[in-house]
Amino acid sequence: MCTNYTGFKLLLCCLLLSTVRGWVWECTPAGSCQRRDPHVNDTFFNSLDVCRLVCGDRGNIWPLPANYTTKNKDLVYIDAKNIVFSIDCPTTSANIYLGNVVDYFKDVINENDEQNCSKTKYKLILNVNVANSILILNYKTSEEYSLDITTDSSSKTVTVNIIAVTIFGARHAFESLLQLIETESTADETCFVTLKEVSIQDKPKYKHRGLLLDSARNFLSVEVIKKNIIAMGMSKLNTLHWHMSDSQSFPFVSARVPNMTSYGAYSAAQTYSPYEIRDLLQFAKLHGVRIIPEIDGPAHTGSGWQWGADAGLGDLIVCYNKLPYKSFCIQPPCGQMNPANPNLYQVLGNIYADILDLWTDGLDLFHMGGDEVYIPCWNSSQEIVNYIDNNRSPEAFHKLWSEYQEKALSAFDAVNADATEPSSAILWTSSLTEISHVEKYVPKERYIIQTWVSKSDPLPKELLDLGYKLIISTKDSWYLDHGFWGTTKYYTWRTVYDNTILNDAAVLGGEVCMWGELVDNSNVEPRVWPRAAAAAERLWTNPSTTSIEATSRFFSHNDRLARRGVRTSPVVPKYCSQSHSDCIGYLVT
Template sequence: MFSYKPHKGFLMTVPDVIFLFFFIISYSSAVHYGLNPSRSEFKWICSNGKTRCTRVEADYPSTETFSSVELCRLACGDASALWPQPYHISIKNRGLIVINPEAIAIRTNPTFENVMSRDVIEVFKDNLRKEYNNCLSHMETKLILNINWSSNISILDWNTDESYHLEVKTQSETAVQININGKNIFGVRHALETLSQLMTSYPENDNSTCLALLRSVLIDDKPIYSHRGLLLDSSRNYLSIATIKKHIEAMAASKMNFLHWHITDSHSFPMETPSIPNMTVYGAYSRSKTYKYRDIKNLIYYGLVRGVRIILELDAPSHAGYGWQWGPEAGLGNLTVCLNQQPWRQACIQPPCGQLNPANQNVYDVLEKIYRDMVGLMPWSRIFHMGGDEVFIPCWNNTEEIVKYISGRGRSTQVFYDLWGEFQEEALKRYDKAVGNKNSKIIIWTSQLTDPFYISRYFNKDRYVIQTWVPDTDNLPEILLQKGFNLIISTKNAWYLDHGFWGTTKYYDWRTVYENQILLDPGVLGGEVCMWGEYVDDNGVIGRTWPRAAAAAERLWSNPMSSSKEVEGRFYRHRERLITRGIAADAVIPRWCYYNEGQC
């Protein structure tokens, strides 16, 4: 801002007059172009066939204008401001009604009401609180929210019915009724998330904001894929519980339902195992960088209330180093081999090296105890991730103990594959023993053993789910489907969100993530976006992951035919929603583009 100080006296010099003239012109120009924060010079209209919000001057000659792009987005487009796009939505009335959220009356079915259902509703209320402040008026508008579900099932797996029905009916200027029906609490939770997205802030004055609600909407919704996941890796770099909770909140806002927690690796073993305290004593980066047993259990419940199930991964036999080195001291021999071997390129894919020792039977006893502890964390243990990728054959081939163990069988690649298969077979037996049944589904990564030539030799299609991490040009998923395996797909050249920050990898923007279409086949359970942890920690992992992961969320929920260009207004709005909820999602466009849809 210019600062003008005239000469003493009442008369101005010619330079003073010229300066004042240009000051007035400059200030007027600043006001005209919206740079004056004291008042808004813009409004928005729903244009382009009622699909896009366009910014116009405040004096635009129309009664159908909105004071913010958020209000416009709520009333504009086939899917309103919703992310992900619902399976079916019918907007009966695009008008908005202002409500005081403090006046919402919530009625539930007492038959199935419990602690979890009350917590689900409290999360919904908390999300609304972040959208308004000190709402004083519109108390006369009665908003009745009827919530009903027909089962007390609290198990979230690939067979859970997550569908819901939602109807908003504005009966008069002072009466709004909302009906939600779901098969279970998870469908209800999704409906409440959708309902929260059908509302946005409505400023009454400088000190008060209420909520605006779309007047009449009918939604029947369900996901296309049953597995809509995000992988987090907290072994390479420790992630705090608070950070993991933020990811869960972002997943809930985006209707993602499986958090794949890669909790251990050769770098560290931060997961507390009560039966074997040595795992964290020898494996955690420090005492403060461990996951306490009770904290993991609480986090699992925190996720469930938000419609997110945590799947723990104990990677083996590769990616196992620190945390396992106490064997000789305890009289159990070498539990791991090639630990921190140098030069590392001769013993592993990535430093520090480390692989479990299949020649030492004590390894399986330790694994069984760890499995038992992990099963105790989970309310159900029918799904577990065993890792199982990137076994480095030269490590075993150069370990005297292992070479002696396979003596007489030779040292061909096939022999080492068979050894790897033996490890997997025994590990599965120990997991089944820990669980107490043989019905669990075991997820493993694609590897040499899942090559179509070998896979049926080592894996039972009725027990194992294969997580593929090949590029979209690779036909491996199609071949594995033909062999009868169920799949989770993590497209390496679109859904690996750590790419672009190391080596020759390429960064995948949200449009690339969104437009990656995976196979639509009964054998494809769904997909996962992956944020591996080599180059992220608490300081950057949220922004690296979000909002890009949300782009995959819509692909996995409704798999629309729309291009990223057609959905960008809703996507940008969803990023703002995440910000409002305290999730530091990274910027994906200049602010100007957010205010001017379709022009970037």
């Protein structure tokens, strides 16, 4: 471990190693790893990660596979520099994608170089077979895979067979394989180990497994977004819901409507260029993640929209930055789109066209926002009051709102005319989606509804009964911004994990939401991770067990995320992750 040092640094390193106790770990009968004093028993493990790999009947993979069997838990040492890959895909494009996945796999393995490994090492052979030529990830794409590890002692080879319907299932298999390879380190050497025989058959319970990031309230750099995407891929979350605009800023650079960022970005440096977005989309795809953009409206609009009158287009928004803000909107600066102005839909169409130019795989889903619309804001505009003939009844309000939705969706359809089938629009639950009139204003053939109500609220079930498709974001379990403002409560990873959602074919899945009022580059990762990974297992596996049974694997996955450079938050003192059985009942709420 000190081979890279000379002179005084070498002496200091050796002194430290001689004085720091080298713990060992026992796999207890309860199936968890417990820290022990060294040299008590030579059957103990030198590495906590290796102990976790062997210990228990559920393995150490996160999220828990649908079916996981270890036929032989003996360890075998592998030569990370002697890996043979064989990829069988139906198209060149699929082969290129998996070639990039292989490069990613090798990069992760090589982050922990072997050092002086004296053990007998086996050659690793990876065979990958993909049946389908599909290259587009959407909620209908198969992510199923099987992974089998076998070992031949006579030829000293470990063979991994991966079979998947699509490249995305194969990618998930590689992620699982990375979790089946650990490093065994002592003072003298570092070796790679895996299990001799493993069989996995795996597929997700829910098609849509998402994380919402909000880069409009506070700007998030591309690099920070990529860190979150890496963690999503490791946890098999497949959808980044990107809240790209809000009343505070409009950082998306629109080639057709450059005024949006000129008037709406926090600064010239805090924008997302077409080049950066294309790069993000490709990066996300490599990690098995698709990005769904949200251009919010008709509320949550302000900065970026205030230039219309000066450009001869009239007021594109009304009540902009009107005070006191609580009389007109949920948070400053206020603003709502002006549905009485026909030029609004032309501008929206241009923005939508720019988005479709960048999302070259197409958009089966597009998020239109659609919540927290305030009647007083629209009533403050004489133009809108005249437009609805001075009828200020709630019905007139909802009619105007639904008219906006219809025209905005038509503007999207017009620039998406080449799509093989129309995109589905996503709307947040709001007064427009109330059961008494949702069917009147929100056609279920075109809209998917994202619910953000509490787990006790009957609304999701009522919407299901009416035939709507849903994405569920349980407000009192999966809103990760809670606990830092007002009277909201912080939700631990256990609350996130133990939150179950409706099990119905029309429930596409769910999302955890990291709203951005109080996060930026400095703190968004530890606010999101590892809690988002808890939701990832709920959405991938939906196990009948609780967070209690998942504890050891969750601790391991948090360590794994940190090793990959994700700035995760600790969930217990380190002692408890090293000595799980000593901490039963501690921090369980």
